[in-house]
Amino acid sequence: IGEDVVANQLIIPVNHKIRPVDIGALLAGGVNQLFARRKPKVAVIPTGDELIPPGEEISPGKIIEYNSKIIKGLIYEWGGKAIVYEIVKDIPVDLKRILLEAALQNDIVVVLAGSSAGSKDFTSEIVKSIGDVVVHGVAIMPGKPTILGIIDDTPLIGLPGYPISAIIAAEQFLKPLVFRKLGLTVKRREEIKVHMAHKVVSRLGDEEFLRVKLGNIDGKIMAYPLSRGAGVVTSLVEADALIRIPLLKEGVDFGEEVEAELLEDLNRIKNNIIVTGSHDLVLDILRNELQEEFSDFNLVSFNVGSMGGLLALKQKRTHLATAHLLDPENGEYNLPYIKKMLPQRELKVVNLTYREQGIMVKRGNPKNIKGIDDLVKKDIKFINRQKGSGTRVLLDYLLKKKGINPLDIHGYSKEEYTHLMIASAVAEGSVDAGLGILSAAKAFHLDFVPVAKERYDIIIPKEYYSSLKIQKLLTIIRSEKFRKKVLSLGGYDLSQSGKVIKE
Known part of the structure; x- marks a missing residue:
């Protein structure tokens, strides 16, 4: 037929996944119908008394069931058809009945949760009673408690309840099954x-x-x-x-x-901007604005504290560092530490913001905390930032200035890694107070007792400063839109934002 397709020519082979261009070639060759493999039907059965559907009001002891949504999406990506069942409670007779029905009506059965050892883990025993358990427990992590079984010649996979375990196990065991039913091999x-x-x-x-x-x-x-x-x-x-x-x-x-x-995609990965160091909510705004304005670039933050950021620069495993390290000797921020830790590296220090640090307490300040002095009260439980963080350095400076022994503070040695984690601990009531930034306190509807205003900088090696991705980042930092969003959080002073403090 013309110069494209001739009589008896093979257009596509068996077990070929049909693409849009293949449809064109088939029609050009006069092929209007063809036999195709049916999409394998996969029953997805979530189990557990503690599970509730998305959208229902959550209460203590309950968990939103979303693993079935993830597994359904993966099955669709792989070319299968997922039939998601309603949540099955931990009643053995009900689960047994549903598994038998599912095995008769589907090509593959997937049971979600119920695969970890526990008082209400019935899946393995039920499968044994109506079929065969080939394997219970595989040598992968996460995903170890996976069940592989058979009911009436229908393969069954019991996926662990933790989402990452379920996804990894599904990739390793469910995906090859779906592909085999389609006559394909996993690439x-x-x-x-x-x-x-x-x-x-x-x-x-x-x-x-x-x-x-x-x-x-x-x-x-x-x-x-x-x-x-x-x-x-x-x-x-x-x-x-x-x-x-x-x-x-x-x-x-x-x-x-x-x-x-x-x-x-590898090209997108190469455009990642790695920033390591002190945590601040401003970094999330910066990432979002960068993605919106320059979608080829992505800001990747690792919250390891200010000292951790400088160490990452020293070891050449980050593009940028963020820090707010106070030198107790002269009251200067960051520069003395940079001089000490990175004497041979040419760097530029750019201010991102000045911000308020203070004591975060529950709404209404029930323990009547008015300042650092009150943290030594016997009835106050405190939570600290990790060693090497700028917030920890600030606290130690303030305690020393007031002659307070850190060990007199109940909870001084209890540590978290971000301002939001500190705020969360205060909000849920496991502690009474924690040092952090105003924006984190506002995010959790906490009261805030100011103790200091500090400088929060970005440290940039000179060899990266003129690169396209860093210049795009600085463009965002200096934009009016970014400034408005940061100021809306509260507790920030952007009068010096984007300015080079040290060449």
């Missing part, structure tokens, strides 16, 4: 060599799937480990790649070269 993700920005210790006997953020530092792709908790779903939201730590390896060292499976 490996693109892999690249990366260098570890931190040492990671892993457990022998399990293959660990480490979620990481990536950044291009001096032509070398660095990998920054994200939270390893099986329940921290945002670690996969933020992840650029996965690193597999083999089951017979006890971890990876700082600087070690390893393989990473890409979850994001």
